[in-house]
Amino acid sequence: MRFLATAAAALLLASCSSPESGDPDAPKVAPILTSEDAKDDQTFADPEKARVTHIDLDLALDFDEQMVSGSAMLDIIAAADVDTVVLDNDGYTVESVTDGEGKPLDYEVGEVVEGKGAPLSITMGEAREITIAYSAKDAAALQWLTPEQTAGGEHPYLLSQGQATLNRTWIPTQDSPGIRQTWSARITAPEELTVVMSGLSGDEAETLDDGRRAFNFTMDKPVAPYLIAIAAGDIVFQELGPRSGVWSEPSMIEAAAAELSDVEAMIDAAEALYGEYRWGRYDMIVLPPAFPYGGMENPVMTFLTPTFIAGDKSNNGLIAHELAHSWSGNLVTNANWSDSWLNEGVTSYFENRIVEEIYGKKRADQEAALAFANIEETLADVGADAPGTALHQPANTDPVGSAIIYDKGAYFLRTVESIVGRERFDAWLQQWFDNHAFQPATSAMLLADMEENLVKDEAEAEKLMLREWIYEPGLPSNVAKPDPAAFAEVDAAAKAFSDDRTLDESEWAKWTSAERQRFLANIPKEMMEAELAGLDEALRLSDSTNNEVLFLWLELAMDNQYERAVPTVDAFLSKVGRRKFVAPLFETLMNEGAWGQTIAKRIYAKTRPSYHSVTQGTVDGLVLG
Missing domain, CATH: 1.10.390.10 (Neutral Protease Domain 2)
Structure with missing residues (x-):
């Protein structure tokens, strides 16, 4: 029964049926939506005519050249009278395109559109399986770290970030969240490195004759292309439960596993709330600090920033968030x-x-x-x-x-x-x-x-x-506001500090991370140097191991041009690449006139190469204009 008129009544769902294999909940060909509000203006593809349903990657990682190269075999579904498929290309170089029998196919890379890349149009004729030989160098989705940028300091590292439209810089496909695809991959890397991807791994890595190893992965459920992810480095694994575990550099694995020890219970809780976890395993990888986000919900391999590790699980809302994406975002x-x-x-x-x-x-x-x-x-x-x-x-x-x-x-x-x-x-x-x-x-x-x-x-x-x-914009009048008692004690302490700068240090020691964040957010934004020094000394803010708390303190300190905190800001921005922290700190500095701008430009000249392109793209606009 429907009570309100809605444009959704006119939705047309276009789907294609095919024989099922494996999980009955995961059709090989996912449906697409063809209503106007479902169309994606960020892709060059026309999925109503021809669309990719599966990608099979065969790639080699070249850390010296910072390049991936090899081939992508695509399965295409299209009407009988359609002879062209359009893919997204944002910088990878196509060497050849062939059909399933190895015969060359004509292709053309169109005009570049800023922020979107260019269309790759392939004349496939009656072929519905095509292979693209290509390479991707300096791809915006991929960050290549030198050994010096890792915790171990001996081996290089690779990590990817595909959301929202960055995977078109290294994977030739239709890079739109509405065009779901299954995928598989064979990846070769130097033998001292381990490769993980956002798919289930195959047999043990194969040692090759050329000093490399080959790793195989499969995602048999149709996913949005931005969820294809890769990482490679000197990493080790620790099991957390029967279907969960964590990867990280060796020096971080114990701290990461301890922080994530509640994950199996989280999976159980999520299933009790909203149904079966359908992805098999829930593994995570704690990446080097250069990773630009708190987390990325890549299926079966959530990518995590090390900045969530506080030693007390106080930032594990991030883990709950990325796990919940296994339903909202990845499933739907x-x-x-x-x-x-x-x-x-x-x-x-x-x-x-x-x-x-x-x-x-x-x-x-x-x-x-x-x-x-x-x-x-x-x-x-x-x-x-x-x-x-x-x-x-x-x-x-x-x-x-x-x-x-x-x-x-x-x-x-x-x-x-x-x-x-x-x-x-x-x-x-x-x-x-x-x-x-x-x-x-x-x-x-x-x-x-x-x-x-x-x-x-x-x-x-x-x-x-x-x-x-x-x-509609804004907040509707019926919003269910939060419980005012949630922070009653903390808000009273913040008011007392605002009124006469009094603070019960023993209370701070008892507070949760959320309570400490609330206090720092609610105290005066303008403070004298002596007041800032007293606050820092009393609460040991500059020594905080909780990055959420440390960030709020440093933002407050820079907003008041507190010179004594500049070395801590320098150290923080030099080791953390998470955009949530990096961009606001640089913005605060740039808003502080010549004093802050000098500091910002000095630090950014040093730290920019260590940031992912996602972080660079934001901070460039702030610092470099």
């Missing part, structure tokens, strides 16, 4: 990036539910309250009517930061839950994952599904304000 994926909140907002809600199950309601409420503060701060900065504050963000919408697609998205679902009740809401969300598994989705589809399978009558529909949440 936004069809294009205008609806990225379907990945991140739903996941942020799910994350908080896992945290509640594992670490308790108080911690979950506190982390939710921090998220709500992020929303309020963003709306205060950009205005509640800014188009970028709507969840659905059409092309050319100016982004306003993660507080919208992550935190507002989560609060949308928290609000719905508060109105319909947790039991009904959980049943609805599980059926959403089940009924759209391994498929792309849009905001219109989710709205229609809520109206069909959750809303009970017109009165409840009006109370929920679903359309306003998804398509």
Whole structure:
């Protein structure tokens, strides 16, 4: 039964059937959406005519040249009268294209579009299997680290980051989240290095005659192309549970495993909430600090920043978030990036539910309250009517930061839950994952599904304000605000410090990471040098091993031109490449006139080569103009 009119009623779902093999929940050919709101303007592909369904990579890693080279064999599905397939190309060099019998095929690389790359048009005729011989040097998705940039200091390292459209710099395919593909890979690397990918590994690595080893991987479930990921280096593995484990450099493995010891319990909690974990294994790799994000939800191999390791599991909300992506984002994926909140907002809600199950309601409420503060701060900065504050963000919408697609998205679902009740809401969300598994989705589809399978009558529909949440800017009036008691003690301490600079140091020692972050966020932004020195000495902020807390302290210190903290900022920016920390610190410095700009430019000249292209792209605009 449907209570609200919606454009989703006109959705056309285009799908192709093929014999199933293996997991019955994972069709070899995933459906695509052909409605206007599902089309992706960030790809050159025309999947309604011809689309990639499988990629088979055979690549060699060359650390000296910082290049991958080899071939990609693509399975294509197309109408009988279609003789051309269009792929995305953002810098890789095509050497040849052949059909399944090895016969050459004509191809053309079109005009480059800034930020998008160029179309690679291949005249395939009746062929539906093609092989592209190619190489990719200096690909933006790939970061090649020298031995000096690793913890061990002896061997080089490679890591990738494909989201949102970077994988087209090293993989010839249709790089759009709505064109899901299965894949396999054979990767060769120097024998002293180990390769991992976001697929299940095959047999033990094969030692070759040329001082290299070959590694094999398979992803038999159709995934969005941005989820194909690779890492290679001097890494070791430690098991965490029957279906989970962690990779890292040897010097970090014990700390990483200790921090991640709750992962198996997290998987159990997630399954109890919203159904079966469908990917087989849940492994992680803790990467060198150059990795630009907190985490990346690559299937069966989550990529993690080492900055989450605090020694007390206080930052494990990040782990809950990346695990939750195994349902929202990986299982059901936004069809294009205008609806990225379907990945991140739903996941942020799910994350908080896992945290509640594992670490308790108080911690979950506190982390939710921090998220709500992020929303309020963003709306205060950009205005509640800014188009970028709507969840659905059409092309050319100016982004306003993660507080919208992550935190507002989560609060949308928290609000719905508060109105319909947790039991009904959980049943609805599980059926959403089940009924759209391994498929792309849009905001219109989710709205229609809520109206069909959750809303009970017109009165409840009006109370929920679903359309306003998804398509309108700002926060709807029905938002379920966080519990004001979540930080009552901390807020009182912050007020006392603001009023007369008094602080009970013993209380700080008892606080959680979330409480410490709340305190630092709520104390005055303008402070004298002596006050900053006293705060640092009392709380030992510059020595904090929790990077979330350390970052907030350094941001406050630089905002007040606190000279004594500059060496700590220098050291922090020299060892951390996570954009969440790096970009705001450089922005703060650049806003401090000649004093800060001199420091920023000096540090960035030294640290820029160590950052991933994702981080460089943001900081270049801040520091280099």
